[in-house]
Amino acid sequence: MTKFVSIMKWTIVVGWTLTAAVLVVSCGAPTADSARQESTGPVTAETAGSVVAGAAVSPSVAVAGSQMSRRATLGVPLQWDPTNSDVDELLVIETNYASQAAEYRVGTVDRERADKQLARNMIAMDDVQACRQPPSGSDPVVPGCGTLTCIPVGVTNPDEYVPVPLDHTAVDADVSGFISRVQVTQQFTNPYNEKIEAVYVFPLPQDSAVSDFIMKIGDRTIRGIIREREEARRIYEEARSQGHVASLLQQERPNIFTQKVANIEPGKSIDIDITYFGALPYRNGGFEFVFPMVVGPRYNPPGSSDPIHAVPRGGAQYTTDGTAVSYLAPNERSGHDIDINLTLDAGVSIESLKSPTHAVTIDRTSPVAATVKLSPLDTIPNRDFVLRWEVAGEDLKTAMLTHTDERGGYFTLMLVPPAELAGLDRAPMEMVFVIDCSGSMRGEPLALARQAVKRALRSMQPGDTFQIIRFSQSAAQMAPQPLAATADNVAAGIRYLDALEAGGGTNMIYGIKSALAFNHDDTHVRSVVFMTDGYIGNEPDILGEIGRNLGDARIFSFGIGSSPNRYLLQRMADMGNGVASFIGQDNSAIDAMDEYFELVSHPALHDVTLDVGGGVSEVYPANIPDVFVGRPIFVSGRLGQDFDGDITITGLTGGEPLELDCEWTGHGDRPAIAQIWARTLIKDLSDRMIWSTEEGLQQKIQETALAYNLASAFTSFVAVDSSRVTEGEHGTTVHVPVPVPSGVRYDTTVGGTLVDSPTPPAPVPGDDHIDSTADAAGQTRGQAGG
Template structure:
């Protein structure tokens, strides 16, 4: 049927005082310092209060906030949150200019910036600085993400609101302010390359050794996606230690007054252990089926990924698949043994999954999964796929941490605007690994990398010991290491108290057990402080300590929580790093006249990741626009009536655009077609479907088969040759299922050769 059409007159706020955002990034090895300058101008005839809710990386340490009005600069202080809010309100009521920056109480990757009492014709420049660690990707690249997209977070009924002010999201084409972005990269090792999901100007090296380089966004960048940089160094897997001197004005014995060391460890595991793949485990897959997963056919990509995962599981393991939206479903009442029958039943259900379950409530299915008893000798591995539009982030992460002893959690953030706090928090507290899939990224290679991690033997009995000169003591600021993976970095922050000679050295030893083999890695380091590091390491260490204390406070809420909260505020104020219990406050207490007149609030919109079904017919200004809205076939009448009858504002476009619709069915690519035909045991069957997926006729395939080779062996050999011959560039995706096929071949051929028989596997009941 033809789509339903109607024209809607859309009224939008007439003024957006935020005019431009300028971002300067400095990367030193694997640490990033980001300086954002937000330029405001009031072109109205009344004084304004501008409120901007925007995303930041979830593990960022916000460490500086200042405002410049004319020639006057006001540097903000960190204060207890309620005290800061009251000071801000008092300033506005008395006609003073004030600026407030605070973190969401539910998710540490959302901040609210309030710019108060901006008089008519006045301009203000806001400077925001934060530092963050760069995560290592599966291909050894270091990932930096500048979040530009903030999708509204789904708030389950009965929970607290994430922020006091609403998130105002608009399609990227309507964001009325510009973004400029430049980066400087430096490292002890040469910079191999810098890649991005956005168009970049060519990389410019600053020295012959190629250890310093600059890069910036190409002209004409649209505010339609998160800006992602992947930075590659030569010989990146080198353990390092950076000792940073304390702040001269701070008291010795305090976090900011003492030196702090940042250890980057890359454990190398014995090759003999790493070449083996676990043949057991309970694999639980949790798939987001909220309406927003219908964008860019995310749900279709997730279905294809589940196909690869199910084909790659080892015989003898157990599995189950959950999906969730406003409610949740599971394919089996409890995890079942992996077999041809259970695999086929699961795949049939997966094929019918759409983005049709409404909101994003992940807590209930997680609680159900954790309520299921673990299967003896089958370590539980949880894979979570979500676009991260969750309002109760901290509650979800706390639940995963509470159950961290029973499983490992591997998380995948899908699409623009996925919450970094949620995705990284799930993996960190669940002892697993986090991946982000944005833009045109294929989901499958990253997910299969995590499956290889999950099939690695779990590292247990992890301990860290320090050997320091006499007179020097150590206070570890990081939580205990709970997971180690081959080639993946582990970070430790520690405070060093006491005096030592400049030539003194320390040593840290990480001991652990892997598949029953005791192992250890050591790193010797100089205690002499590095130069020109500022207080970056201290601020990252403070943020790490604050996050640990906040998690402890949430777990102990209702019993002695005030002591932990007091400690968080103390560390936050001392270090100048944001926390959930503090805020940055700046007040212009100059001699200028008080701002006169009633204050008008303007919520500054941020970019949302909306599908392009909004078609502009005429747009004369930002204040008024005509749109044609096209409903996809199958959109229910209730959704249409709700839209027509609502008092539309631009921040509510998301409610319509996120309505779950069935994704278009596209022809399956040849690789997935071949993979779909593989049996749970690892073999293929010689039939017309296999021949077609290989691009041959049944006669061509069968005529070349040797009489002494059984049909399944021949079919499996053909499939493996096709994979190696035509899809070697996608080897990361099919490597595990190919290993299973080779193992099957070896078993059948070896047995028949030994006994001189030609018995097929189905005869044996396998």
């Protein structure tokens, strides 16, 4: 029955009459017509002075209309299963998000009529029998705004609301050029009758320099202190045991953090403000601001150290090592929501600005500036938020930003690939496609990967060769050696792809070893194309393998799905001297693969050197990466005392030297540049720690992080309110459960702990070799299917 109920439900954020009017005025909410446009996917509808972009996946809805003629429109394709045709009537329920109040039964709707409307992702409230207004004052924040759900009449157990100690996450971002400053406020509240410790595992961008940490208790504000990791943990635990309100921010991975807040008394609230800086990537023809909202369920191969466990709600306290992420079951919901406000000053004319992942309101305040707000109808934190803007090609230039303070000078350089690269042809290529076929890839993710590789096979040139490797519990490849890209071989490759199925764990190490192991044809450039969601907990093993055995191959990583492990994907590409791309809501498989071919169809600029008047030092990445067409890179370093803006950048392409012009806007007060340099240094040292035996790296990371007030693997923020001791014991530890990412199946990932272990896929027709070293039984209880 539970499964049946989950299929039969639509979750709709619904605004009643008053709400709709308010939204139209204040947020630019769509009219009924524009709402219908939204239902077709990521379209953009102009409203008075603002733009509303449609969402692609998350259940969200726009509402408009006069009293009793409301029309709720889903912004996404519904998960409607037509096989459930034995239901004649649906019950429409509104549940208040803000207060998590009891359900309010709006009325019933005829199944047949509902089917026709829901096929268009909408429901006309006129069709709801006994349609009623919500109780007065049902939501103190937005009157009449809650969650609208349709369930079969007679079902008495709809989605179960799970009270959680995290109410809301507010994200305020300022973007200036290619630098972002982001403040994340997590609002913790104790909904229970006893004192608790809240534990929340959450993601941040992998290169974010977390440099400020504030704990707010009522109107009091306490700045946290950066300490060595173990010292911070000890301080926190002592304060917790003595009854003080305290908080601790630990980095588990560069893109995964744990927030702990101790001694939250019943009914009390504590806010945590986290501030970070970052340089924004340029990909797919535009700059991107990405805010991840949820950590995907990870698979940890047996023997993994420091794992990231994926556990059902309530199971986190039973993990004894690593980090546990607690997940809501498919029939569970929490009231935790998110809002995002972003101020953009691009510095140059913005040609286009949109979110391909979420509904947003956009206010273009000038040709170079805009404000962006996440629609209140799209606030479920279950997938990455992506905002993309394009600037005129001629406006995108290599530029250096500098900052000087009492510590000296710093710079961040955005190196834009020269136009000359696009005029050169590439050498024959040996393309190795490595596809993740683990349980978390089941369904749409594998379909996207399959679609992308098919596109690639059909785009290959005569003289190219290819290989396909699949992995989950084990690895297998299509042929003993790469095949020539003939029509017959391409057809065979497509048949091989069509036979792929997903299941089992993610022993990515077998995939990467297979991709790098076989003999290389020196007449071809080897390009390893990795397709995965990256849901593993043993990232260092993968990166270490790349660092040690890359040879002269390049790795191009493609993150699949709504919340991929961007840290792993980006680092694989960085260490593999390639680039990372992402396929999912924000980019189609076809577009991503076409961009990849554009990247590799021209030689890269390599052996890049900087010659700066006054000298530069401590430039990171220490090995400046190659520069591909359409993919600027960032380099950070220290400036000499006599720097005067004289910058010369040279590199080699096609064996010929090439010199690049560079803009410098003059000295400025940009402390973020110093923080970004320190973060880049830490990233470089951390990568070296994975594969190098060099000593002293941890110490240098720690010293850098402490000196620049940065969270890192070896430093944490801690804050204690010593001025008050709460009553009683420190209370129960409550792990904040999160939804599995949109498009990811609970039953093949987290559900592996509840049901029989996922079965690895059967051999694929055409498999040349099954890696017998992989332990198909390695998937154990307590492991995500990855």
